[in-house]
Amino acid sequence: MIEANQATTHLATFRAVAKKYPDRSSDSILHDLVANSPGAEGKWFAAAKDAGLLDLAASLAMRGATDPRTTRAARDFAQRKPAFAMACGTAALHWMAAGFGYEITGSDVMDAYGALADAALASGMERDQLNRRLRAQFAAIPGHSFVARVLAHHWVA
DSSP, X not given: OTGGGOOSSHHHHHHHHHHHOTTSOHHHHHHHHHHTSTTOXXXXXXXXXXXXXXXXXXXXXXXXXXXXXXXHHHHHHTTTOHHHHHHHHHHHHHHHHTTOSSSXXXXXXXXXXXXXXXXXXXXXXXXXXXXXXXXXXXXXXXSOOHHHHHHHTTOOO
16 A cells, blocks of 8 residues: 555655545554554654644654654644644654754754743643653753753753
């Protein structure tokens, strides 16, 4: 199914398969696509988000390397779907800290943090609670994470 419908992006591949099989649900198609591409789970994030399958999208963002600049999803959904936006922001920071992404800058880290903080506030979480959670998350990373160094200047003690 994938090879015959391979497109330039995973989102385009999903759309091609969905168009070819209109009788199948988006959820079913995406689960099949993900299952048939082990190690590339995060690449299906945009397809799941586009299909409105936000729980699946959030799961995929953490299961496999995703473009760390998924910050846009965190920013776009901060007020409407803060739990999803928090998952996207957390995934963006996670993958940045893991070394994924091309020429990640402090500005990229701060964009992700800002979107995550907006979503956290929209969900009722206080900024210092978010900062404690992030410090704990990045304390577990061996060595000195670039992301942790950038965020340390903005965390409230």
